[in-house]
Amino acid sequence: DIVMTQSPDSLAVSLGERATINCKSSQSVLYSSSNKNYLAWYQQKPGQPPKLLIYWASIRESGVPDRFSGSGSGTDFTLTISSLQAEDVAVYYCQQYYSIPPYTFGQGTNLEI
Amino acid sequence: EVQLVQSGAEVKKPGESLRISCQGSGYSFTRYWIAWVRQMPGKGPEWMGIIYPGDSDTKYSPSFRGQVTISADKSINTAYLQWSSLKASDTAMYYCARHKIEGMQRLCNGADCYDNYWYFDLWGRGTLVTVSS
Numbered sequence: 001d002i003v004m005t006q007s008p009d010s011l012a013v014s015l016g017e018r019a020t021i022n023c024k025s026s027q028s029v030l031y032s033s034s035n036k037n038y039l040a041w042y043q044q045k046p047g048q049p050p051k052l053l054i055y056w057a058s059i060r061e062s063g064v065p066d067r068f069s070g071s072g073s074g075t076d077f078t079l080t081i082s083s084l085q086a087e088d089v090a091v092y093y094c095q096q097y098y099s100i101p102p103y104t105f106g107q108g109t110n111l112e113i
Numbered sequence: 114e115v116q117l118v119q120s121g122a123e124v125k126k127p128g129e130s131l132r133i134s135c136q137g138s139g140y141s142f143t144r145y146w147i148a149w150v151r152q153m154p155g156k157g158p159e160w161m162g163i164i165y166p167g168d169s170d171t172k173y174s175p176s177f178r179g180q181v182t183i184s185a186d187k188s189i190n191t192a193y194l195q196w197s198s199l200k201a202s203d204t205a206m207y208y209c210a211r212h213k214i215e216g217m218q219r220l221c222n223g224a225d226c227y228d229n230y231w232y233f234d235l236w237g238r239g240t241l242v243t244v245s246s
Contacts, residue, residue: 040232049236102174
């Protein structure tokens, strides 16, 4: 299985400041034929299911605020929140969906104010 | 409204059987793969397996094959996750989730080809399963 490793495990950021979460895969999730990275980001708030934020490493899901952005390629990816809002407090997960299943998630990054 | 509605929380004893459900609505249920995802307290989600309700084609993670059974009844737009003999270690939140793609995508790296199901775009609210004597 592809191992997804996030850093840091937890992060405290002031309101209005930038938050950066990293995700590294144990092997490339770039499909060369389409030049697409099979990498998604999810946000999970307490008592709720995960919510899709970003897919194909950098495409924002409909309705997701534009302060959320994804970048990276191959094995190294980043989720950036440009100006942290109170409602962004959550655990964030990256997930690869490139391999033969199972599709694996990172261990999560707990984002606090 | 496009949604997945899961059955309620369960409290069971070790050795008991259990089936939990996930009903889809607001979209063509038979055309999208439904996954079951386990999340243990304080841990990341784990992909357990998927089913294509249109023909009940099923695939399991090696970690869960033989431990659970995934099934579906397309006449009532419902997928199921079933245990025949629960263990305390099965205590977790279980989510159903929809893979985004209708059908599947074929990926090929040279001569090696396999099916791909993309990311999750829709989640149920989860069913908490507690197994305790």
